[in-house]
Amino acid sequence: MGDIRVRFAPSPTGSLHIGGARTALFNWLFARRQNGTFVLRIEDTDLDRSTAESARGIVSALRWLGLDWDEGPEIGGDYGPYFQSQRLAHYVEAANKLLEQGQAYYCYCTQEELSERRQEAMKSGQAPRYDGRCRHLTKEERTRLEQDGRRPALRFHIPPSGETVVSDVIRGEVAFAHDVLDDFIIMKSNGLPAYNFACVVDDSSMRISHVLRAEEHLSNTPRQILIYQALGRLLPVFVHLPMILAPDRSKLSKRHGATSVQEFQEQGFLPEGLLNYLALLGWSPEGEEEIMPLPEIVRQFTLDRVGKTAAIYDTKKLTWMNGHYLNENVLDGVVNQALPFLQQKGMVAKELSPSQQEYIKRVVELVRTRVKTLAEIADASDYFFSDDFAYEEKGLRKHFSKPGVDSLLEAALHRIERLESFEPQAIEESYRDLSADLGVGAGEIIHPTRLALSGRTMGPGLFELMSVLGKTRSLQRLSRAVQYIRQQA
RNA sequence: GGCCCGUUGGUCAAGCGGUCUAAGACAUCGGCCUUUCACGCCGGUAACAAGGGUUCGAAUCCCUUACGGGUCACCA
DSSP states (O other): OOOOEEEEOOOSSSOOBHHHHHHHHHHHHHHHHTTOEEEEOBOOOOTTTOOHHHHHHHHHHHHHHTOOOSBBTTTBOTTOOOBGGGOHHHHHHHHHHHHHTTSEEEEOOOHHHHHHHHHHHHHTTOOOOOOOTTTTOOHHHHHHHHHTTOOOEEEEOOOSSSEEEEEETTTEEEEEEGGGOOOOEEEOTTSOBOHHHHHHHHHHHTTOOEEEEEGGGGGGHHHHHHHHHHHTOOOOEEEEEOOEEOTTSSBOOGGGSOOBHHHHHHTTOOHHHHHHHHHTSSBOOSSSOOOOOHHHHHHHOOGGGBOOSOEEOOHHHHHHHHHHHHHHSOHHHHHHHHHHHHHHTTSSOSSOOHHHHHHHHHHHHHHGGGOSSHHHHHHHTGGGTOSOOOOOHHHIIIIISSTTHHHHHHHHHHHHHTOSOOSHHHHHHHHHHHHHHHTOOHHHHHHHHHHHHHSOSOOSOHHHHHHHHOHHHHHHHHHHHHHHHHHHO
16 A cells, blocks of 8 residues: 555636635645645636636645645655646647547537537537547548638547446546547647646646545536546546535525635634634544644544534534634634734734733733634724724613712722822732722622723723723723713713 | 435534434523623523335445535646
8 A cells, every 4th residue: 555645636717615625725734744745736728817816816825724744845755746727748648649549539619609508508408518529520521621710629538338436435436428429529629728628638647545525516427537548647546525515504605794714804703713713624533622732633533433424504603613712722823813903903013022012912811711713802802902992872871870989999099199109919919809888789889890891881890901901091081081981960 | 417415493513323302502592690881690492304125223335316515627
């Protein structure tokens, strides 16, 4: 048994969406678990839709996720190049071989003619298959067609009878009768290979041992197997992963909100959360624990625990899981990840002094326990970075409209003014004392204080909040609130 | 439409002929904790698509139907 080699082979025609990310993840997990090699190959043979920008986007999304590849773009490898557009010689060689063997032939039909016939077939309820009319063109006919300016594509000749059985790790043996397959194009008239051909040529020349890809490719597989056989190459093991569907059970697309990895990143999700969640879509661990850091998933990952039913992704669970990692990850890391979100909202400067960094760290530590994404850290902490905030409507009604709150706040102000230590514990003691001295419940003072300091009715523990905010700012905000209330009255 | 795959609670998902009066997680609903919110903890609601077989016994095997998805491109 040779080495385990798997590959993720996206086409750079858009961003990496979560379905692709999940496929990449499973390939990566399998490679890491089996001590195999994970190859990244860019399938950029569609001239019209492929862009270098998409390729860069996919590469950086994979990097952000932390799915590192052993061979591929930016790092090379022994089986390169890793862009199909640079592998033309391989395809031409294989195509010539098929041509010589009589298993491929030139087809001069134009795309317009083809699609017209397809339409007609559909209309009359027939299967839209290529009729094989160019299969037996004579040399003279071909010359004439070429003189007409037609550039031929190359088609693979499907053996007329029999069937091809796909042996799939997830789905077992799946048979396809040859008469439902038609002669498909392997080299386009522009000289570039078509998917089913390029894919086989590359997988076999790159020594790919296991092909893990989405189930949508299952019905392409008999065609590919026929190519492997015609070329005399060894078959890889096929593993067709269940699809990931949008919440309405349809195929994932842009109109379903965030579906690209980049969008999840921008919404403040962490790679750990996304990866852990994605791993659970189609695969399940043996035990009951679902929160699993990547190394643990690698340790447990086996193909026999991959399911066969399509999954609908659920942002709620993803969010919950993200919240977990937001709290469990090392604080300094989370601070660094949160920084861009704070900066983007103009809450903190690009350049930070050590003391500002320390302040931000304390804020993040306080706030992260009650939010689930990095973006929410920014939402929940604005008042730490600006004195200019409004009092919540609900808070105004509940806490600032009671008679006597102004003096209560004033009393609190005078108490903490005398404090030498501004640690949470010291502040809390003085509040407890005050409430006892005045004979009012602690909540009577605490709630209005929170509103005075943050403008909100909910948030971190009040005494921690005050401590982080600092004595000076706390006093300022308290006295501002007293003034505000008196003005309203 | 042809071919292929699939169908366990709202969602993910365990289950691979008896231990299933069907696990766990998210969500949801109650309760506890608490200065608020969140966390955490405790508890509740909620599922084997339908019908036929096979078998002493089926969520698990077979068939049919229904539903969902995929695919039938000079896209991957």
